[in-house]
Amino acid sequence: MTIADSRTRPLALSPVPLPSPAPEPGPTDLAAAAEAKLSMRGFHAWYGDHLAVRNVDLDFVAGDITAIIGPSGCGKSTVLRSINRMNDMIDGFRAGGSIVLDGDDLLGPQCDVIAMRRRVGMLFQRPNPFPTSIFDNVAYGLRLAGRLPKPRLTEIVENALDRAALLDEVKDRMHKSALGLSGGQQQRLCLARALAVDPQVILMDEPCSALDPIATLRIEDLMRELRGSVTQIIVTHNMQQAARVSDRTAFMLMGEGRAGELVEVGPTIEVFRNPRDRRTEDYITGRFG
Numbered sequence: 001m002t003i004a005d006s007r008t009r010p011l012a013l014s015p016v017p018l019p020s021p022a023p024e025p026g027p028t029d030l031a032a033a034a035e036a037k038l039s040m041r042g043f044h045a046w047y048g049d050h051l052a053v054r055n056v057d058l059d060f061v062a063g064d065i066t067a068i069i070g071p072s073g074c075g076k077s078t079v080l081r082s083i084n085r086m087n088d089m090i091d092g093f094r095a096g097g098s099i100v101l102d103g104d105d106l107l108g109p110q111c112d113v114i115a116m117r118r119r120v121g122m123l124f125q126r127p128n129p130f131p132t133s134i135f136d137n138v139a140y141g142l143r144l145a146g147r148l149p150k151p152r153l154t155e156i157v158e159n160a161l162d163r164a165a166l167l168d169e170v171k172d173r174m175h176k177s178a179l180g181l182s183g184g185q186q187q188r189l190c191l192a193r194a195l196a197v198d199p200q201v202i203l204m205d206e207p208c209s210a211l212d213p214i215a216t217l218r219i220e221d222l223m224r225e226l227r228g229s230v231t232q233i234i235v236t237h238n239m240q241q242a243a244r245v246s247d248r249t250a251f252m253l254m255g256e257g258r259a260g261e262l263v264e265v266g267p268t269i270e271v272f273r274n275p276r277d278r279r280t281e282d283y284i285t286g287r288f289g
Contacts, residue, residue, distance in 0.1 A: 037062035037231040038083070038201055042097035045078050047090065052078050054259035056097075058250055060201070063228040067242035067268065068235045070252035071283070075260020076235045079252070080203050083233070084120040085113050101201065118145065121194030125206040127186030129178035129193075134161075134170050137178045137189055141197040156196055164192035165222055184215025191222060195230075202226070204234040208241065220245050239284060243272055251280045 036059035045053040053075040060066050068076045078087065083106065087093045099106040106116055118141060130137050138157045142148060148156070157174075161167040166188045170181070178189055187207060194202055204223075208216040223232055223245050236242050242249055249271040255261035264277045275281045282288055 035059075035061045037102065038233075039100045040079070040083075040097065041100070043079070043082070043099065044096040045075070045082055045087070046092075046094050048092040051257060051259040053082075054255060054257070054261050056252075056260075056262045058262060058265060060231055060233055061248060062231055064247040065223055065227055065232040065234065065245055066248045066250060067246035068233065068250045068252060069237070069239060069242050069283075070260070070263075071254070071288070072237075073260075074252040074254050076252055077205055078260065080205055080233060080235045082107075083201070083203055084117050084122055085111075086122070088113070114144075118197045119199055120201045120203065121197070121199040122203040123187065123190055123194065123205070123207040126210045127183060127190050129181070129186050129189055131177065131179055133175045134178045134181070134189060135174040138192050138196050140193060145197065157192075160192040160196035161189075163195050163222075163226075164188045165218065165225075166192055182215075184211050184218060187211060187215065187219060188222070191219075199230060201231045201233065204232065206235060206237065208236075208238070216241075239272075243268060251275075251277075251283065253279055253283070 038060040040056050040058045043053065043056040043058075044051065056075075056079060058079075068079060070076050081087045082095050083099055085106065087095070095107055097107070101116075101119065104116075105111065106120075130140065132140075135154075135157055138160050139153055142153060142156060158167055158171075161170065166185060169185060170189075173180075178186065181189060187210075191202075208219050211219065220241065223234070226232060227247070234242075234246065246268045248265065249268045250265040251263045251271065252260050253263045264271060264275060264280045266276070271280060272284060275284065
């Protein structure tokens with residue numbers, strides 16, 4: 001099966017141990033770097049004196065879905081939340097290296113964090129709608145950016161809800177509380193809120209962990225529909241989900257000194273079917289983690 005095939009049908013996890021020794025790395029990562037929308041180089045992260053993530057080099061290809069997998073505590077969420085500087089709100093957190101989006105270093109002192117977060121949206125583990133109306137939730141970021149004529153504001157809000165496959169379900173109650181929506185609807189509302197400001201990148205931190213299987217499939221369908229127009233990065237413990245939706249997969253593991261390290265990254269079909277590192281194989285086949 002080709003990589004293109006993997007975009008249209010789920011990948012099956014291989015129950016058979018893969019051949020050893022692993023092959024030498026090929027040109028895949030060089031190709032990813034050439035097509036990268038977002039790149040991390042020499043990324044380190046500390047919480048106080050504790051080094052949580054060590055020396056991560058990772059490229060996120062424009063328009064692709066990249067899944068970051070690995071056992072709990074290996075630094076997946078730290079990497080994800082550092083991209084849009086969410087970790088800056090944690091006392092004692094600091095980061096080193098670079099995170100570059102279209103030539104702009106997001107860790108640099110010149111970075112306007114508020115403006116950057118309009119370019120880099122985020123979905124969290126649990127839906128976090130504001131206690132306002134459905135309309136006002138989606139319009140929130142637009143209003144922060146400046147005043148818009150009401151017809152234009154309504155057009156953008158409805159388009160964002162449509163892209164999040166929610167408009168038909170809420171068009172008759174746009175001015176009712178968002179807290180009255182189901183969990184799956186709330187998560188799609190949060191996605192619409194992120195999409196309304198036309199982000200270039202969307203970060204997703206276990207976005208389906210609090211949802212039922214039907215709502216999970218709706219979110220996964222939306223991720224596929226957004227492929228090509230938005231660069232998506234998802235942290236997930238669900239390897240079947242990573243195999244179903246992602247174009248590329250990065251595997252992280254706790255390394256020396258208890259710091260998270262990037263073990264392997266490549267096209268999802270290669271990482272799951274023929275990993276280069278035995279530790280990746282052991283994790284995917286359930287030997288640990």
